[in-house]
Amino acid sequence: MRRSRSCVMSHKPTEQKFITDRMLGTLTRYLRFMGYDTTSANGLAEGDPREDTRLLALAKEQHRLLLTKDAELARRGDASALLIRSDNVMEQVQQLIDQHLVVRRITMSRCSLCNSELREANTCEIERCEYAPKDWRNLTFYWCRHCKRLYWNGSHGRQLEQRVERELRE
Numbered sequence: 265m266r267r268s269r270s271c272v273m274s275h276k277p278t279e280q281k282f283i284t285d286r287m288l289g290t291l292t293r294y295l296r297f298m299g300y301d302t303t304s305a306n307g308l309a310e311g312d313p314r315e316d317t318r319l320l321a322l323a324k325e326q327h328r329l330l331l332t333k334d335a336e337l338a339r340r341g342d343a344s345a346l347l348i349r350s351d352n353v354m355e356q357v358q359q360l361i362d363q364h365l366v367v368r369r370i371t372m373s374r375c376s377l378c379n380s381e382l383r384e385a386n387t388c389e390i391e392r393c394e395y396a397p398k399d400w401r402n403l404t405f406y407w408c409r410h411c412k413r414l415y416w417n418g419s420h421g422r423q424l425e426q427r428v429e430r431e432l433r434e
């Protein structure tokens with residue numbers, strides 16, 4: 265199957281991992297499209313009064329950097345947490361690039377909904393998918409086993425890739 269060089273890169277196990285607070289849903293999806301292992305507070309049960317403490321504990325246990333919009337939480341987290349300054353997702357990603365935590369790229373290697381690693385989709389999965397494009401030429405398809413969701417370079421990737429290339433600095 266054809267792979268677009270700029271779109272697909274292999275995931276390195278030593279890379280930075282993240283956990284995000286509930287304010288950073290869009291950034292969470294972007295980081296997953298960029299191939300970074302990113303869990304979210306949105307995956308925890310709602311209404312836990314000790315959620316901040318729980319997030320800090322998870323960050324330490326799982327060697328993740330906690331990204332948060334909450335200055336107090338960032339201060340408590342010290343080296344395990346980072347205050348995200350902007351409300352704009354592209355500026356948020358730029359902050360992470362500037363701090364050498366991520367590199368500018370789109371990998372399409374993780375599901376944007378659940379963070380699972382994607383694998384290449386098989387013909388059966390593509391054919392059964394109602395929203396798949398009918399013309400498969402120049403496309404590579406990926407599959408999330410958990411969400412049963414199909415991705416391809418161009419579904420989210422192309423537009424994101426253009427934004428990342430146009431709007432972000434190395």
Ligand SMILES: [Zn+2]
Pocket residue numbers: 375376377378379380408409410411412413
């Ligand atoms: Zn998924």
